[in-house]
Amino acid sequence: MINVVKIGGNVIDNPSALESFLRDFARLEGKKILVHGGGKEATRMSESMGIKANMIEGRRVTDRATLDIVTMVYAGLINKRIVAMLQSMGCDAVGLTGADGNVIPATRRAAKPIDYGFVGDIDPAKVNDRFIASLLDEGAVPVFCAICHDGKGTLLNCNADTIASSVALGAARIGETLLTYCFEKPGVMSDVDNEDSVISVITPDSFEELKEKGIVAAGMIPKLQNALKSAREGVKEVRICRAEDLLSEGKGTRIIAE
Amino acid sequence: MINVVKIGGNVIDNPSALESFLRDFARLEGKKILVHGGGKEATRMSESMGIKANMIEGRRVTDRATLDIVTMVYAGLINKRIVAMLQSMGCDAVGLTGADGNVIPATRRAAKPIDYGFVGDIDPAKVNDRFIASLLDEGAVPVFCAICHDGKGTLLNCNADTIASSVALGAARIGETLLTYCFEKPGVMSDVDNEDSVISVITPDSFEELKEKGIVAAGMIPKLQNALKSAREGVKEVRICRAEDLLSEGKGTRIIAE
Numbered sequence: 001m002i003n004v005v006k007i008g009g010n011v012i013d014n015p016s017a018l019e020s021f022l023r024d025f026a027r028l029e030g031k032k033i034l035v036h037g038g039g040k041e042a043t044r045m046s047e048s049m050g051i052k053a054n055m056i057e058g059r060r061v062t063d064r065a066t067l068d069i070v071t072m073v074y075a076g077l078i079n080k081r082i083v084a085m086l087q088s089m090g091c092d093a094v095g096l097t098g099a100d101g102n103v104i105p106a107t108r109r110a111a112k113p114i115d116y117g118f119v120g121d122i123d124p125a126k127v128n129d130r131f132i133a134s135l136l137d138e139g140a141v142p143v144f145c146a147i148c149h150d151g152k153g154t155l156l157n158c159n160a161d162t163i164a165s166s167v168a169l170g171a172a173r174i175g176e177t178l179l180t181y182c183f184e185k186p187g188v189m190s191d192v193d194n195e196d197s198v199i200s201v202i203t204p205d206s207f208e209e210l211k212e213k214g215i216v217a218a219g220m221i222p223k224l225q226n227a228l229k230s231a232r233e234g235v236k237e238v239r240i241c242r243a244e245d246l247l248s249e250g251k252g253t254r255i256i257a258e
Numbered sequence: 259m260i261n262v263v264k265i266g267g268n269v270i271d272n273p274s275a276l277e278s279f280l281r282d283f284a285r286l287e288g289k290k291i292l293v294h295g296g297g298k299e300a301t302r303m304s305e306s307m308g309i310k311a312n313m314i315e316g317r318r319v320t321d322r323a324t325l326d327i328v329t330m331v332y333a334g335l336i337n338k339r340i341v342a343m344l345q346s347m348g349c350d351a352v353g354l355t356g357a358d359g360n361v362i363p364a365t366r367r368a369a370k371p372i373d374y375g376f377v378g379d380i381d382p383a384k385v386n387d388r389f390i391a392s393l394l395d396e397g398a399v400p401v402f403c404a405i406c407h408d409g410k411g412t413l414l415n416c417n418a419d420t421i422a423s424s425v426a427l428g429a430a431r432i433g434e435t436l437l438t439y440c441f442e443k444p445g446v447m448s449d450v451d452n453e454d455s456v457i458s459v460i461t462p463d464s465f466e467e468l469k470e471k472g473i474v475a476a477g478m479i480p481k482l483q484n485a486l487k488s489a490r491e492g493v494k495e496v497r498i499c500r501a502e503d504l505l506s507e508g509k510g511t512r513i514i515a516e
Contacts, residue, residue, distance in 0.1 A: 013381060068335055071335050073336050076338075079333075084412060088410050096352075131396070149342040151345060
């Protein structure tokens with residue numbers, strides 16, 4: 001079993017929550033991989049340097065200055081802090097971008113209709129599972145940030161959820177893989193105001209029903225579509241849960257292909 | 259044969275010199291490792307963020323803010339740019355700090371007599387040669403920046419020349435190792451104003467003579483002492499040459515133990 005765990009920016013931004021999460025992650029047995037988001041540090045850094053965020057339709061454009069900042073903050077500061085913390089917990093972390101070992105080749109997104117700048121899209125079939133397998137076989141724990149490259153010398157900003165699903169699909173070619181998305185809610189809820197309304201299992205059929213009835217929050221739909229796609233394409237199970245529930249197997253929402 | 263090559267900040271700061279150097283490095287045959295210095299980017303970054311360099315007796319103190327900046331710039335920006343460039347040249351680079359895979363454990367320097375802050379010293383005997391060997395056996399090319407860790411969760415700023423000699427001594431336990439320091443001069447010169455005065459070979463005996471006669475520039479003495487130490491402790495040969503001469507085996511100064 002290979003555990004691929006994605007941790008989001010809200011935990012990254014909270015030092016004590018991050019430390020507590022990493023302690024749990026370090027205790028996970030067997031082969032494992034961590035994927036981390038960015039948090040607000042890149043925005044703070046841009047602001048302190050007087051670089052203004054360039055937004056189109058509510059989405060950030062990664063211009064050259066922003067690419068340099070996210071590379072510094074995600075691949076440098078956050079990734080290496082996490083690696084050093086995991087190492088101190090006896091977990092043999094190795095921090096990676098998609099450029100290292102060409103482990104996640106990406107393609108720069110077309111400039112039409114909207115030019116988002118240095119942003120990359122990933123084909124999970126191209127994830128270098130041989131390199132991941134060699135690290136896992138050595139007992140190492142790959143820790144990915146969401147920076148990739150185009151293979152032509154240019155780094156690209158990617159979506160951390162997509163990195164997680166792509167890495168999980170790559171890992172699934174090595175062995176049975178479980179993908180866990182840790183976030184701030186206890187799972188997918190049928191009532192957003194009631195934390196006791198977590199839906200324990202979602203299948204392709206039940207997802208259609210939840211969607212039709214308007215039970216799932218709009219913001220969860222792309223996340224669930226992505227999770228179902230991962231499950232259909234080879235990941236044994238996708239789980240969405242709170243960071244604090246990483247080690248509580250029964251908690252959260254399981255997304256399975258059948 | 260394992261080639262360990264150190265490239266300094268002056269080349270890092272010059273994009274066309276860096277690209278040309280990396281093209282040569284990519285063409286080096288066999289197992290190889292790159293170690294890079296920092297360049298002036300960290301200073302520029304600090305200035306743009308209004309962080310003042312804290313100097314004691316002409317040496318920079320790595321306080322918490324400076325540690326964050328060098329981690330971002332060295333381990334993030336510069337390391338990943340080099341990795342992406344090498345990948346585009348067909349060289350399977352993997353960027354590392356000493357924390358990744360616990361490959362270079364360091365010890366924080368004592369705060370007495372002078373507290374240099376988050377600065378690390380390295381015991382070459384502790385370099386994780388098993389991890390380096392596994393990467394080299396995979397055909398990967400480790401690319402080190404000068405950030406290490408103390409194993410207790412704290413990153414440390416280290417000297418890139420020391421990283422290079424420590425990695426070379428680790429590599430020498432795997433196989434015959436050649437360490438090349440690339441810098442802006444054609445080698446160790448007997449007359450600093452005459453580039454034709456390169457001393458082709460230095461041994462422990464000839465070093466003593468050069469030192470006594472005051473032929474070697476004061477600034478070169480610690481570099482040469484370090485090189486001779488590496489040669490005595492297992493590196494087959496240390497070469498000091500211009501970055502442009504990396505592939506010209508006869509050029510520069512060879513430092514050997516006998």
